[in-house]
Amino acid sequence: MTAPSPALARAEALLLASRPQEALAELATLPPAEAVGAAATQLRCAALGQMERWQEVVEAASAGLAASGPDPDLLRHLGRAEHRLGRSQVAERALLDGLALAPQDVELLCTYADVCAANGQTDKAAKLVERAAALRPEAPIVYATRIQVAYASGDDKGAQRMSREFVAAHPEHPAAHALLGGTSAIRGQVDTAYEGYRQAAATMPTEQAFAESALELRIARHPLMLPLRPTLRFGALKTWAVAAAMIFGLRAIGQPVLSAIVGLLWLVFCVYSWVVPPLLRRWMRRNWR
Incomplete structure (x- = not known):
């Protein structure tokens, strides 16, 4: 088995550091044979997804599937991107095809749960995420998806409780703090929301959305905003x-x-x-x- 090139390893490390543009630059240096391989295509899709360039994710995943054949990870990227582009039926087909290949894939189960929750199929979404939780109960994606499903179901209190559990289990994970910030803001708990987004921004300073949310909540915490708390809540x-x-x-x-x-x-x-x-x-x- 051929070892992956250093460029592929560097691209993966850059993605983990939330530096997708640099990851794409590394992938561009790969030899032609490796550049169209499944591993490189998966990283390319992940990098484009971090930048929310969803149409390009669709094109990259489709090209990878055409070149390498059915692949659960590429089908997950394709399904997620199609969902973000508003093509839910196409997204569901891709995710079901992926689950047919890998029925125990936790990321596929959670991505499908997200799609179902966004489409109002909250009972189906809850069953999917529970299947994922039975396989990997402590996985960050399982926590995040359970929170999203609870919120979609109208259970704001439950979503906030799960966010606290996520932070307790993964105190270093920026998404855990951001979700605690978001669920607390929905419930009008401005101080807790600010702390959540502040911690998320500190953990991932490259994510501008976390810093912006922290600033908005810092503004909301100002004494001059106290009379407006009923409106915020x-x-x-x-x-x-x-x-x-x-x-x-x-x-x-x-x-x-x-x-x-x-x-x-x-x-x-x-x-x-x-x-x-x-x-x-x-x-x-x-x-x-």
């Missing part, structure tokens, strides 16, 4: 509905003065929400380190 629509119900409810029970006071307070709240956050965001971004 429940959303603008629900907050508006409660205010409207109070204003018209007080008027309906014969309390026009109180209704007017609540209406005035609501107007002040609205003006505050329009003016303060943009100014605060501009100031904090200017001073962000």
Whole structure:
């Protein structure tokens, strides 16, 4: 068996370090015979996927499958990319073909679960991720997928609990902290959300999205944002509905003065929400380190 070239090993290391552009540059130096092999194609698909160049992932995976024949990893990359491009039926076919070849493949099971959850098939997604969990219960992808399925099912509390478990099991994993940040933000727990994204950004400083989320949550934690916490927790629509119900409810029970006071307070709240956050965001971004 021929050992992989140093360029292939370097490309794999760069991918693990979240440096996909450099990984692609290494893959471009491979000899022609190795460049079209399954291992190089899988790394190419992974690098393009990290950069969210999904159409190119489809093209690379399809070319690899045409050249080398059915391959579970390439079918997983193809299915994931087709899903991201909005072609769910094509994605499902690719993932099912992959599972027919490797029914115990945890990454394939979790990718298929993600597709099902995104399509509203949460019961099917839960069964798929439980199959994966039975095989590798501590795998990061299993934790991440269980969280996504719980969120898709409307179980925000369960998703946050699983995120805490993910962090406890893999404290060095940036996705664990990011998911804890995301699930906490959904539940209006700004401090926990900020800490989650701050840890994710510290663990993976090359991921700009983590740093941006940490900054937004740092802004949300500012004392000037305290009056707006109800909006952050429940959303603008629900907050508006409660205010409207109070204003018209007080008027309906014969309390026009109180209704007017609540209406005035609501107007002040609205003006505050329009003016303060943009100014605060501009100031904090200017001073962000």
